[in-house]
Amino acid sequence: MLEVQNLTAWYGQAHALREVSFEVKEGELITLVGRNGAGKSTTLRCVMGLHPQMSGRIRLGGRDLTGLEAHERAHAGLGYVPDDRGIYATLTVEENLMLPPQVGTTHWPLERVYKAFPVLRERRRHPGTKLSGGEQQALSIARALRMGAKVVLLDEPTEGLAPVLVQQLRDILLEAKHDGLTMLLVEQNLRFAMAVADRHYLLAEGTVVQTFGNAEIAAREHELLRHLGV
Amino acid sequence: MDLGYVSVQLFNGLVNGAFYALLSLGLAIIFGVLRVVNFAHGAVYMLGAFAAYLLLQQFGIGFWPALVLAPIGVALLGIVVERLLLRRLYGLDPLYNFLLTFGLTLFLQDAMRLRFGIQGQPYPTPDELAASVALGPVSYPVYRLFVIAFSLLVCVVTWYVIERTRLGMVVRAATERAELTRALGIDVDRWVTAVFAIGVALAALAGVLAAPMRNVAPLMGSELIILTFAVVVIGGLGSIVGAVTAGFLIGVLASLGAVFNPAFENVIVFALMAVVLLLRPAGLFGSREAA
Numbered sequence: 001m002l003e004v005q006n007l008t009a010w011y012g013q014a015h016a017l018r019e020v021s022f023e024v025k026e027g028e029l030i031t032l033v034g035r036n037g038a039g040k041s042t043t044l045r046c047v048m049g050l051h052p053q054m055s056g057r058i059r060l061g062g063r064d065l066t067g068l069e070a071h072e073r074a075h076a077g078l079g080y081v082p083d084d085r086g087i088y089a090t091l092t093v094e095e096n097l098m099l100p101p102q103v104g105t106t107h108w109p110l111e112r113v114y115k116a117f118p119v120l121r122e123r124r125r126h127p128g129t130k131l132s133g134g135e136q137q138a139l140s141i142a143r144a145l146r147m148g149a150k151v152v153l154l155d156e157p158t159e160g161l162a163p164v165l166v167q168q169l170r171d172i173l174l175e176a177k178h179d180g181l182t183m184l185l186v187e188q189n190l191r192f193a194m195a196v197a198d199r200h201y202l203l204a205e206g207t208v209v210q211t212f213g214n215a216e217i218a219a220r221e222h223e224l225l226r227h228l229g230v
Numbered sequence: 231m232d233l234g235y236v237s238v239q240l241f242n243g244l245v246n247g248a249f250y251a252l253l254s255l256g257l258a259i260i261f262g263v264l265r266v267v268n269f270a271h272g273a274v275y276m277l278g279a280f281a282a283y284l285l286l287q288q289f290g291i292g293f294w295p296a297l298v299l300a301p302i303g304v305a306l307l308g309i310v311v312e313r314l315l316l317r318r319l320y321g322l323d324p325l326y327n328f329l330l331t332f333g334l335t336l337f338l339q340d341a342m343r344l345r346f347g348i349q350g351q352p353y354p355t356p357d358e359l360a361a362s363v364a365l366g367p368v369s370y371p372v373y374r375l376f377v378i379a380f381s382l383l384v385c386v387v388t389w390y391v392i393e394r395t396r397l398g399m400v401v402r403a404a405t406e407r408a409e410l411t412r413a414l415g416i417d418v419d420r421w422v423t424a425v426f427a428i429g430v431a432l433a434a435l436a437g438v439l440a441a442p443m444r445n446v447a448p449l450m451g452s453e454l455i456i457l458t459f460a461v462v463v464i465g466g467l468g469s470i471v472g473a474v475t476a477g478f479l480i481g482v483l484a485s486l487g488a489v490f491n492p493a494f495e496n497v498i499v500f501a502l503m504a505v506v507l508l509l510r511p512a513g514l515f516g517s518r519e520a521a
Binding site for chain 2: 048049050069070071073074075080082086088089090091095098099100101103143147
């Protein structure tokens with residue numbers, strides 16, 4: 001569904017990514033794990049078309065996205081949940097949901113979003129940033145579902161969330177996955193990654209050093225946690 | 231103190247405020263989405279007045295059609311300027327925008343001066359509004375009351391468009407976070423031209439409204455625009471509500487100040503600006519998100 005080939009990126013003269021390649025198949029949820037500065041967020045930004053200093057190839061459902069603007073990639077079916085959740089203060093909760101255009105046939109109607117996230121219905125006329133951190137995270141994901149994205153890119157959605165909210169988030173992602181949504185997740189929280197994902201790519205210093213299944217992660221958890229510096 | 235004089239000054243203040251509000255509203259919308267401080271805004275106001283003047287002189291087209299046609303004509307010119315010139319400067323140091331829009335101001339002012347002279351041209355008040363009404367002991371021109379009411383209406387319509395329509399939603403989103411808005415599937419650059427056109431159309435509209443009250447002259451916008459920038463700073467750069475509220479507030483305060491001493495009129499504006507900058511650097515209605 002989403003193929004990334006030989007992705008190399010720079011910040012000025014400095015390499016941020018070198019020859020990163022991976023693939024997310026339809027209906028899969030895979031994670032990119034790695035320490036801070038390993039290039040996880042940069043990878044998502046490159047896929048979304050927000051980091052112009054890059055080379056390599058990005059394909060979505062066989063269609064080449066390389067060279068397309070960010071808004072064209074969104075129309076092609078990429079949803080984006082940025083690391084700061086990307087909720088607008090000057091838009092109401094409902095406007096935050098309705099801002100992106102509908103891009104797919106699989107989009108969630110507003111009614112379904114409200115049924116799945118009743119708090120968003122209750123507070124639909126409030127400014128988006130008046131929601132709690134967990135509610136904003138739910139809103140950001142709900143927005144990607146509402147637009148009908150084929151593949152959703154999620155940048156550390158558990159960051160700063162209380163454990164009970166992390167569990168809710170896990171349920172949301174598992175439900176979306178059950179629905180057939182394809183997701184690429186950047187995550188530091190290994191337990192969370194194991195609970196939701198099918199496969200994992202370990203990034204270090206801008207390259208993919210290893211790929212794991214859940215069993216391997218469980219077996220080597222201590223070693224990996226040491227590597228991640230958690 | 232003469233109550234009649236005070237009430238006349240109050241209404242004069244509202245009239246001045248109407249012009250500040252229309253001009254700073256356009257500046258705020260343009261700055262919000264384009265991140266361009268349009269120093270040519272005063273020249274655009276002047277072009278609006280000259281457009282009304284030329285429509286009357288060349289084609290015999292009067293005030294009411296000019297109120298619609300002149301802003302449209304100036305907005306079309308704005309679209310050309312945005313597409314051909316401004317667009318090349320996005321992402322560069324804001325100094326380049328300043329140089330371009332300031333240069334455009336000088337060019338437009340001198341072009342009009344070459345053709346019409348520095349003195350300016352009179353423009354007749356529309357017959358329907360030529361009368362005066364009694365305001366207590368004094369009489370006041372109906373046309374000026376019309377200017378207050380009409381600009382309030384335009385501000386309310388603009389507010390409605392910004393707060394309640396899809397266009398406004400995109401404008402707010404792009405103002406707050408342009409890059410994220412692109413990533414969510416909105417072609418922000420396509421809306422940029424429309425927003426610039428609307429902003430300059432509001433300035434041109436103010437120019438048409440000014441034509442019957444003030445001489446249509448090449449430099450008519452240059453003093454007004456300095457006060458308008460003070461209004462924008464006080465209201466909060468990029469804030470729609472701030473621009474309109476501060477516009478009327480400052481118009482009234484300055485005119486009432488002039489009751490005590492004519493020299494107070496401008497002093498009050500800049501003293502208020504200094505106080506606001508000290509206490510609330512983002513402006514009265516500015517927020518960190520919008521600024």
